[in-house]
Amino acid sequence: MTVTKEAAPQYKVIGTRPVRHDGVDKVTGRAQYGNDIHLPGTLYGKFVRSPHAHARILSVDTSEAEKVPGVTAVVTAKDLEEAEDKVQEMGEEVSNLRWISDNILARDKVLYHGHAVAAVAATDAHTAEEAAKLIKVEYEVLPFVLDVKEAMSDSAPILHESLRTDEMGKKGDKPSNVASHIQHKRGDLEKGFAEAAVVVEREFKTAMVHQGYIEPHASTAMWRHDEHVLVWTSTQGAFSIRQQVADLLRLPVSKVRVTPTEIGGGFGGKFTAYTDVPAALLSKKSNGRPVKMAMSRTEVLLATGPTSGSYITVKMGADKNGKITAAQATLIYEAGAYPGSPVGAGAGVILAPYRLENVQIDAYDVVNNKPKTGAYRAPGGTNAAFASECVIDELAEKLGIDPLEFRRINAAVEGDRRPDGPVYARIGMLESVEAAINHPHYKAPLEGKYRGRGVASGFWFNGSNESSVTVVLNEDGRVSLVEGSTDIGGSRASAAMMLAETLGIAAEDVDPQVVDTDSIGLT
Structure with missing residues (x-):
């Protein structure tokens, strides 16, 4: 063609x-980033963070910190009204507002090492840091679970007593670390694998990885006497921060103004109001003086949202001509401390480039005692593509078919149905593969001992807000x-x-x- x-x-x-x-x-x-905002009378805020991965908060004593000269305010989750039970959009993610609130300041339990418990404001950063050390938190240390598969077991410590598995629209009847299970299925898997000349089944495990943006989170907030809150912050979504601040502080959205500063990287990780809400609370308790909160690199890595680690199994079969006869995948993604991993997106893309008659995909969103995950450049998609494309390559190798030719044989085209349901319009998969096959670079001989050539196909959604x-x-x-x-x-x-x-x-x-x-x- x-x-x-x-x-x-x-x-x-x-x-x-x-x-x-x-x-x-x-x-x-001259460009101003989050930590470059300097307003008259600015105070400086610091967090108190949990040294435990899982513990019940028995008491928080702030009295000694409040006596330190220069300290103007201390806040804990008690200074936040309990959030509404509603969904909040955060860039490419959604999360329940209550989970967001508890993630910013732990209320009853800490769920990961570095979980914020309190924040203190003072006239300078050093005083705030020393005062934070004087806040006494009494914990009842609880068993924790880090491995995502272990978190699914019946014997695993439960993070949220109120969490029930959403089993394809139906709620479970007992507490679980499995927040949800979704499934996409069509055709006859057993028949498809029986027709295969070659079957490959592999398992893959990926680690939780932070986005690693250069600039740590930094915000300055001022709660004016007319009940307007002004925020200057390093964020990927100023309107998302405005909505979170308004909802969590129980203010009309028209009374919150967010000014985005220049941003030193985000990659999906700067949509949560980690510093904005505590800074605003501290400002309110400090008679409206502006409060700046800037995380250290250690805090960023401990307590902000990385991408999900995952456990994925893929089983695929193909006939002697290279046509995929059956495909099955199971995706288990870490959500971290609160539900909301991008496993749904992973399930939508894992086999999306291919025309499949017999397919089943199961996806599980699982909480464990790590920081709540965030978006990271096609969130959920890279884990899934890594797994499926490795199996595709191995199938092609076992059948003696060029890996691009194997993809050409199985490429989805306009009118095909994606494994999760939608029917494709023009997507260009076949045209892209054929262009690569016919490109001189693909046919050129490899020169040198350490030269190789690999290929992979991927899919991502077109979305617009x-x-x-x-x-x-x-x-x-x-x-x-x-x-x-x-x-x-x-x-x-x-x-x-x-x-x-x-x-x-x-x-x-x-x-x-x-x-x-x-x-x-x-x-």
């Missing part, structure tokens, strides 16, 4: 390399572009280039600005 590309439009701006609008500020140090911009044409011919999307990876410059292309002007004549949540619509 010959792949013919349509002629590309003759863009004047797209495809060029104008100087980034934020480049000078960043290379000269609300976004808003304001465009103002100024008297001098320049254009102001106001947007609410935090600049990650040059999105400010990209938006300016798209606008310039649309208006027929130079990218340098567009002034892009990322503004606060009061100044732009929901983004």
Whole structure:
């Protein structure tokens, strides 16, 4: 098959390399990141964190810390009303608001080493740190579970007495660490494996890995006397932070203004209001003075959301011609301390590139005594693709078929049904594989002792959320572009280039600005 590309439009701006609008500020140090915000009268906050992976909080004594000169406030979960039982969107994730609240400040139990129990504000960071050491927390240490498979066993310590397994829409009748089980199934697996000339079954285990962004979490919050809360923060989603702050502090969303600072990386890990809510509470108890909370690198690695570790099994069979006759996968993902791993996404993508008649996918969301997981660049998808693509390669090798040719034989096309249900529109899987097969680089001989060539296919969802911009044409011919999307990876410059292309002007004549949540619509 010959792949013919349509002629590309003759863009004047797209495809060029104008100087980034934020480049000078960043290379000269003028750009302001989360920890660069300095307001008059700023106080400094520090956390008290659990040394235990699992323990009941019996008491928290803050009296000695409150006596330290320079200390203005101490807060615990008692300063937060119990959150509503509702779902909160957080970028590519969703989580129950109660879980978010308890994750920010532990209420009854600590569920991982580093779980925040209290926070203190003082006139300088050193005083706050020394005062935090004086807060006495009495714990009843409990058994903990780290391994995701062990957490599923009947003998495992239970993290949440109220948690019942959501078994494909039906709730279980006893406490469990398995938050949910979903299944996608069609065809006849037994028949499909019986028809296979080769069957490969393998298991895979991946570790919990942190996003490793350069800039730690940092926020400054000020609770004004008119009951408005102002937040300056390093975040990937200013409107998500606004909603969390408003909901957890029981304020109308119109009374919370979030200003996103420049961000030193996020990769999915900067959607939770870890520092924003405690800073706002401390400000309220400090007569409205602004409070800055900046995590150390150790705190980031201990207590913020990494990607899920996982245990995955994949079994696949193919006939002598290379056609997949049956495929079965089980995905068990760590959610960390609270439900909400990306295992649903993993189940949606693990076998998505292929046309399958007989398939079954089971996916389990499991809590264990580790930090609550967060998004990380196609959350849930990389674990799943690693497992399925390894088995695909092994099937091809055993059948003596080129790995790309094997993928071509089984490629899903328009009209095929994905394992989790949706029918594909045009997806380009077949065209992409054929283009790779026909590319000179794939056919070129490998030179050198340590040269190899590998291939893999993957799938990810097309998703879009609300976004808003304001465009103002100024008297001098320049254009102001106001947007609410935090600049990650040059999105400010990209938006300016798209606008310039649309208006027929130079990218340098567009002034892009990322503004606060009061100044732009929901983004």
